[in-house]
Amino acid sequence: MADEKVKVIDKTENKIDSVKSEVPQMKLTAESIKDRLALIPERTAKALNSLKEVKEAFSLPVTMSGLNQEQRNNLNMAFDSAGGFNAIYESLTQHAYDLGQYPITSFVGYGVLQQIAQQGLIRACVQTIADDLSRKWIKLTGCDDSDKLEKLTNLLRDYHIQDLFHKAVTTTGYMGGAFIFVDTGEDDLTLPLAVNDLSAELKGKDASVKFIVVDPVNVSPIDYNCIDPLRDDYMRPRMWQVLGRRVHASRLITFIENQPPILLKPNYNFLGIPQAQILWDYVIHFNDCRASTARLLNKISLLVVQTDMDAVLSDPQGLDLFDAKMEFLERYRNNDSVFVCDKDSESVMNVQTTIAGCTDVVRQSLELVACINRTPAVKLLGISPSGFNATGESDLKNYYDYIASKQELYREQIQTILKIIQLVNFGKIDPAITFEFEPLNEENKATQAMTAQTKIGALTQLVDRQAMSAEELREAVRQDQDLGLNFLDEELPEELQQATQTDLMTDDPNAQHGNMFAELMQQKQNADTGNKNSLVDMAQKTFNNSNE
Incomplete structure (x- = not known):
């Protein structure tokens, strides 16, 4: 749709004309493509600039375990001879990339995520989910010994497991994953930690344990299987490096959400896609809508002055007088002021810009953020539902069902912590002890x-x-x-x-x-039998009389 421009015309016309400006149709030029490509991260842009750079970006990583340099080169050469790198460079993805459609997304990096975590709306989305995941916590079940369950519940409180769980899921929302380090006092962290009744490290009177939440920015994988998908440890690191210290994977309880596709797992540090990164694009659009609406309020009213511009420009003092008059008009522009102008050569009019629909656009962009976070607006934003007999109870019920399903993703991690606490304090694991998450959706x-x-x-x-x-x-x-x-x-x-x-x-x-009902039925049957016999006797008597 063409934009409308208001222009100041000469006094001889004595009116405002609305002319339609011609918007040139966007042409796909080298400059326009360059501007679009500027939106793509530099690392991604360089990876697809040429076939040589595609080979460098998509070759097998040096950190791949189980392969030496010669084997990696042979596999890369085999992939190249099969046309794999050409397929990447000359594919439909490359065509869309050249058109600036940005089809490629990648991990933005922990540095960017640390900055995104400071954004208010991002924090509200992540914290709301994390708070509800750990708000009601758990209830231990499965054991007939109530004293043992009560003691184990108190131990969970002493170890601050609920707070640790809340911190871990919050970090997972911001970074895509988190770790809980099981500190047993062992110096050699490369040894595996056995969580069973045969564990010598977790049993004994001198055994102790601490749980520490580790941010994934300090952790990187060292040893992982990426060549044999038939093994259960495929794309699962066996050893991690925590700021220079090698730590066996069994000593780090991993929290992951939003699992990426298998080929992208190394890009995301073998964790998940951060919820903050998923929300960031929608939050940017909301902020843009909000800022645009705020700028529109400054232009809602436009004061138009009609005057003889030829006389102003031809007079040596005309511009100074014109500027002084405009400054005077701007200074005293309110409902209590009076502006005097020449009746024949000047006139003043006010042009109002409508803002109808701007509120709906901003609200819809904000609700889209809540939709991506799978949180009802009444929960995340405090916006009351509208409409006839609307209460928002169904939205909250669906949200609590989503929270319950999300809690089940961390059942294995919590069960592992329960086993470790039992080994340290009881000396053995009771396989019957389990837990249930306390429901959030309680009926009145x-x-x-x-x-x-x-x-x-x-x-x-x-x-x-x-x-x-x-x-x-x-x-x-x-x-x-x-x-x-x-x-x-x-x-x-x-x-x-x-x-x-x-x-x-x-x-x-x-x-x-008692059996009154059965007695009544028996009486009814006797009565029916008696009536039947009486009818037979009556028929027999009638037949005998007729014969006589």
Whole structure:
């Protein structure tokens, strides 16, 4: 759509004309392509400049384990002879790259991520997810020894595992991954750490352990398998380097989210795609919309002065007088001022710029950030939902389901920490001990009462129809966590054991009176039989009378 420009015309026309400026159609030139390519990171741009640089960028890395220099060169030559490098350079991806479409994304680097982590909206997105992942924490289950579970729960509190978990998932959101270092006091960190009942390092009266969160900016892989995808350690480093110290992978509990494709794992330090990097593009667009709308407010009102410009330019003092008049008009431009102009040679008019729809554009760009973060606007931004009978409860329920699924990604890490704490403090691992994440989406009391009433009513109907016994009813009620009756004993009290099933008080009136229903049915059958016999006798008597 062509833009409209307002121009100041000569006094003889005495009006404002709206003319349409012709917007030249964008042509694909070398300069335009160069401007577009300027948006691409320098490292990525250089990698595809020539076929030689493509070979240098996409050759096998020097850090690849299991191959020496000669083997890597042979594999590179085989890939080149098969046309692999030419396919990269002359592919559709290269064509789109030449057009400035930026189809290539890569890891932006930890230095950039450290700067992005300071952005307010990025922090709100990452912190909201991290807070909800660790807010309700866990509940230990699976063991009949309640004292042991209580002691283990207190040990989790003493080791500050909840705070460590929160810090680890927060770092994962910013950096794509994080590590929890298991410090047992061992000097040789290249030795593997065995987390089982045979571990000599984690057992004994002198055994101790500490857990330390390590930022991935300090960690880099050393030894990893990238040649045999049939092994379970494919693209999983066996050894890490932490600022010059070699550390076995078993001593670092790894947190990863947003797993990248297998070919990009080395680019992301064998961790995940940072959530901050995913959000950054959408946050940039939101900031651009917000800043553009703010600039529009400064131009919402334009004061147009119509005057004789020929007279102003021809008079030696004309420009000075004109500037003084414009400065005077600008200084006293408010609702309380009065501007006087020549009726015949001058006029003043105000042109208003509409801002309708700008709020919707800014709001939509902000909601898109929340959408990418999979967080409802009412949770992330505090924006109340609009519409008839809108409460936002369904959005929160879906969000809590997403949090629950995200918590399961870290179950193995938390279970490993539980095993380590058991070995250090109890000397052995109880395989029955596990945990459940406390649900975030709790029903209100009224809803819980209605749910419990419905469940008990359904179980009672099964007892009335003799589909289950009283003992089975008691066990079902005791095991249902929603009913809150788990304090009941497994066995029935003596007074209930002596009572029969039909003596139990239920909603069925027949069951409250023993076998009354069966007796009534028997009486009805006897009555029907008697009526049938009487009808036969009456028919026989009628037949005899007719014969006589």
